[in-house]
Amino acid sequence: MSRMPGARWRPVRNRRPGGTREHRGLVLHVQEGDNSPFGWFDNPESQASSDFWVARDGRIEQYVETGADLAWAQAAGNAYYASVETEGYPGQPLTGEQVDAVARIYAWGHREFGWPLAVVDSTTEHGLTYHGAGGAAWGGHTGCPGELRRAQRGAIIARARELLDDAAERPGPPPPQQPAAHPAWPGRYLRAQTPMLHGDDVRQWQQRMRDRGWRIDADGWYGPASAEVARAFQSEKGLGADGVVGPRTWDAAWTAPVS
Numbered sequence: 001m002s003r004m005p006g007a008r009w010r011p012v013r014n015r016r017p018g019g020t021r022e023h024r025g026l027v028l029h030v031q032e033g034d035n036s037p038f039g040w041f042d043n044p045e046s047q048a049s050s051d052f053w054v055a056r057d058g059r060i061e062q063y064v065e066t067g068a069d070l071a072w073a074q075a076a077g078n079a080y081y082a083s084v085e086t087e088g089y090p091g092q093p094l095t096g097e098q099v100d101a102v103a104r105i106y107a108w109g110h111r112e113f114g115w116p117l118a119v120v121d122s123t124t125e126h127g128l129t130y131h132g133a134g135g136a137a138w139g140g141h142t143g144c145p146g147e148l149r150r151a152q153r154g155a156i157i158a159r160a161r162e163l164l165d166d167a168a169e170r171p172g173p174p175p176p177q178q179p180a181a182h183p184a185w186p187g188r189y190l191r192a193q194t195p196m197l198h199g200d201d202v203r204q205w206q207q208r209m210r211d212r213g214w215r216i217d218a219d220g221w222y223g224p225a226s227a228e229v230a231r232a233f234q235s236e237k238g239l240g241a242d243g244v245v246g247p248r249t250w251d252a253a254w255t256a257p258v259s
Helices: 096-113 131-138 147-151 153-169 200-211 224-236 247-255
Strands: 025-028 052-054 060-062 081-086 127-130
Touching: 025 096, 025 131, 052 096, 060 096, 081 096, 096 153, 127 131, 127 153, 147 153, 200 224, 200 247, 224 247
Parallel strands: 025 081, 025 127, 052 081
Antiparallel strands: 052 060
């Protein structure tokens, strides 16, 4: 059971739930008319429907759960192939927008059901076939979809291949960034003393506190001002407020929430 992303979902009554037997590919049809056939496909008296319809401007409508439900489009072929009606008449070629839209349907079917990227003139082979290929068994519509549209199936498959290649080459989302590991406690307690402690470890802790919003100079000297910041930080985070930067206070500078 599948609904194509980007297609307008318009379920109709003319269908057989669970009637699909195989996923051989897609059958190209011509509407022999204009505007959406939704009303006709939803009328039980018409005894007709399709998996998809493509407007001249490339809009796509989907009427049944493709891959599960059976549309009433090509008689004996309904259980084996999905179907697409295309707005217009047999003597008119598909518009560029229609070629692209049918290609998008086919690329989606390739991903969902494994439809091969192949043009076939058959009622049994897997690929993109056409309604007239089925003769009487498929309703006797030998002129559907017309020579012009039938000849455009190669362009449809080529475009579907491009769409699939583009999707394969498009980079996926980057992996989620892991939080950077904070620097390990340097191994000495930072405290106000005489002579005053000095070093890169002091400067690293001071810079971290500045980054957290505390008013402190990152000069590498651990004096009374640094000890006062340490006491205030420890008090805020529920640590022993002694003004000494030990392993717990050091780790908290990188792991505790900023408040």
